[in-house]
Amino acid sequence: MDWTALSLSLALAGWTLAILLPLAVVAGRWLASTRSRSRPWLEALTALPLVLPPTVVGFYLLVALGAQSPLGDAFARAFGAPLAFSFAGLVVASVIVNIPFAVQPLQRAFGAIPHEVREAAQCCGLSRWQAFLRIELPLAWPGVLSATVLTFAHTLGEFGVVLMVGGSIPGETKTIAIAIYDRVQAFDTGAAGTMALALLVVSFATVALSFVLSERWLGGARR
Amino acid sequence: MNLSLAIGHDAPPLDLDVVLPAGEIVAVVGPSGSGKTSLLRAVAGLMRPRRGRIALDGDVWLDAARGVSKPTRERPIGYVSQHYGLFPHLSALANVACSLTHLPPRERHARARACLELAHVAGLDDRLPRELSGGQQQRVAMARALAREPRLLLLDEPFSSVDRSTRKRLYVELKRLHAELAATVLLVTHDLDEAALLATHLCLIQRGRIVQHGAAGDVLTRPSTVAAARLLDLPNLFTGTVEGGGAGSRLRWGPHVLEAPAAAAFAPGADVAWTILPTRVLLHRVDRPSRGESENPVGATIADLVTLGDDVIARLVPDGLPDDRLHLKVSLHVARRNGLAPGRAVAVSLLADAIVPLASD
The missing domain is CATH 2.40.50.100 (RNA polymerase II/Efflux pump adaptor protein, barrel-sandwich hybrid domain)
Incomplete structure (x- = not known):
């Protein structure tokens, strides 16, 4: 059992969530309410990682994060280390790959809030921030939960993009999914099986927890 | 003391210029799609007309020519929409308290309770909207709208979702509340009988234009145009x-x-x-x-x-x-x-x- 790989995967999922979730809340709410003509294009853009092969996404990210790119160059100057094949680069890649998993549930949740309820918040004299915190965010809670679970579970299981952008550097970019692949390549099916089981248990626990919370919320709503 | 409305808008079409008396129940009556709700939304600031001026007793809420448009939250209004728009995750008390964020937190609940009592729904403080009947929901929405002590109460077909007996009780409640609070009430309805029962001033609207307005008794018995007579459904x-x-x-x-x-x-x-x-x-x-x-x-x-x-x-x-x-x-x-x-x-x-x-x- 490669505990380092497991903790790296959990750290990657945690960082991805911490960065992506607030941005996804803002983007999901905006996409749910905007009448901008650019909306379908932006929706298509956010959904792109779902339909592109991981190798394609990984290739473009590698190009975008590499030392020759402005981003990679700026990062290397600021931190003295390259972005590609580093944990930081992996976080950037993971955030981008997970955009559809975070934004889409939140967009649907904010879109499901009745127009009348949003307008009632304005008529009650609530500021935008008060209306968001007291009315919209609590009502979009199932979406926040879905986005969290999907992003977390997908990050744990992500393989192709991680391999392309991070390679397989132990303690830096070797996540548990890569470690399983490594062990299988080395015919160490025992270790691969243990790690696969660990990943399965963690993923199942995460998804089950989301269903329990969702049921509790919906149960409260039905009572 | 008056509510001055001059509104021009293309979609939905609105083209009206009318001065309504303040302190009265004014019914805006017209068929579906006549622009009644759009008029109310424009007054509330939920829709921004392209042209026009809206002022209550000289307090200008909208002046499109000068680029003035007070946001909804700054207009002294209470709004009860057709389906009430109650916050589904909040109790009746918390719904009303949401209108009282201008008060210190300690005072909000006491004031919200007083508003629920005024609307005759005391004792239902902890119920969620889905645990209330249609009539109770309407009363909570009314309590929430009244909590800010609005100068203008906007009611968009507020009685359309309740049964007949509840509706009759709510008519009495509205009359009582209006007498107690002396706010101007703008009531949108397609029901002439309802308008005749409640309103002192009547405003007939069709295709976004005012067909006739005046004292309710006059408008109901003495239409000025063929269109007004048709809107009043006069058979002769x-x-x-x-x-x-x-x-x-x-x-x-x-x-x-x-x-x-x-x-x-x-x-x-x-x-x-x-x-x-x-x-x-x-x-x-x-x-x-x-x-x-x-x-x-x-x-x-x-x-x-x-x-x-x-x-x-x-x-x-x-x-x-x-x-x-x-x-x-x-x-x-x-x-x-x-x-x-x-x-x-x-x-x-x-x-x-x-x-x-x-x-x-």
């Missing part, structure tokens, strides 16, 4: 020719010449549309003639009769006017006593003061 709509002038003005209607002082406003010889309420057409009693029968007597034959509860609507074919139908409304016992039946000849009087000539649209 005929055409006549003006004769004479001044106080002795008359209307020629087929072979009948009717005294109609109101026709003085039209040029002699002009063909005008005119109307009369079915309740102002008086049936001559068959057993005992009365003095009123000398006023615009018209002979007619009963085409058909419809009984609606305690009332009977008779459609009459006036003598010499086979294509016109004069509607007469009498109580059931009057219809029985006079033996009204299809095919029977009767005589009626058209009250001269109730004959309303109508301007063309």
Whole structure:
């Protein structure tokens, strides 16, 4: 059992969530309410990682994060280390790959809030921030939960993009999914099986927890 | 003290300029799609008209020409939408408290409780909206709208989602609250009976334009145009020719010449549309003639009769006017006593003061 790989995967999922979730809340709410003509294009853009092969996404990210790119160059100057094949680069890649998993549930949740309820918040004299915190965010809670679970579970299981952008550097970019692949390549099916089981248990626990919370919320709503 | 509305908008179409009295219940009545709700939303600031000016007692909320537009949250309004828009995750008390964020947190709940009590829903503080009946939801929405002590209360068909008996109770509640709070109420409804019961001022609207407005009693009994008469669903709509002038003005209607002082406003010889309420057409009693029968007597034959509860609507074919139908409304016992039946000849009087000539649209 490669505990380092497991903790790296959990750290990657945690960082991805911490960065992506607030941005996804803002983007999901905006996409749910905007009448901008650019909306379908932006929706298509956010959904792109779902339909592109991981190798394609990984290739473009590698190009975008590499030392020759402005981003990679700026990062290397600021931190003295390259972005590609580093944990930081992996976080950037993971955030981008997970955009559809975070934004889409939140967009649907904010879109499901009745127009009348949003307008009632304005008529009650609530500021935008008060209306968001007291009315919209609590009502979009199932979406926040879905986005969290999907992003977390997908990050744990992500393989192709991680391999392309991070390679397989132990303690830096070797996540548990890569470690399983490594062990299988080395015919160490025992270790691969243990790690696969660990990943399965963690993923199942995460998804089950989301269903329990969702049921509790919906149960409260039905009572 | 008035609410001044001058609004121009393309989609949905609105083109109106009207000054409404403050402190009264003003009903905005019109068919579906006439712009009633859009008008309310524009006043609330939920829709920004392209052109116009909205002011309550000199406090300007919108002046499109000067780029002034107060956001909804800064307008002193209370708004009850058709489905109430209660916050589904918050209790009745918390819903009302949301309108009180301008108060210190300690005072909010006490004030919210007082508002729920005022709206006669005390004791339901902890219930979520889905645990309340339609009437209770409406009352909580009303309590929430009143909590900010609005100067203008905007009600968008607030009684359309409740049953008849609840609706009647809520009518009484609205009248009571209005008397207590003295706020201006703008009530949107498509129900003329509801408007007649509640409003002191009536505003008829069609295709985004004001067709007629004024004291409710006047508008309901004396429409000014054919469009207004149609909106009021007045069944007696005929055409006549003006004769004479001044106080002795008359209307020629087929072979009948009717005294109609109101026709003085039209040029002699002009063909005008005119109307009369079915309740102002008086049936001559068959057993005992009365003095009123000398006023615009018209002979007619009963085409058909419809009984609606305690009332009977008779459609009459006036003598010499086979294509016109004069509607007469009498109580059931009057219809029985006079033996009204299809095919029977009767005589009626058209009250001269109730004959309303109508301007063309």
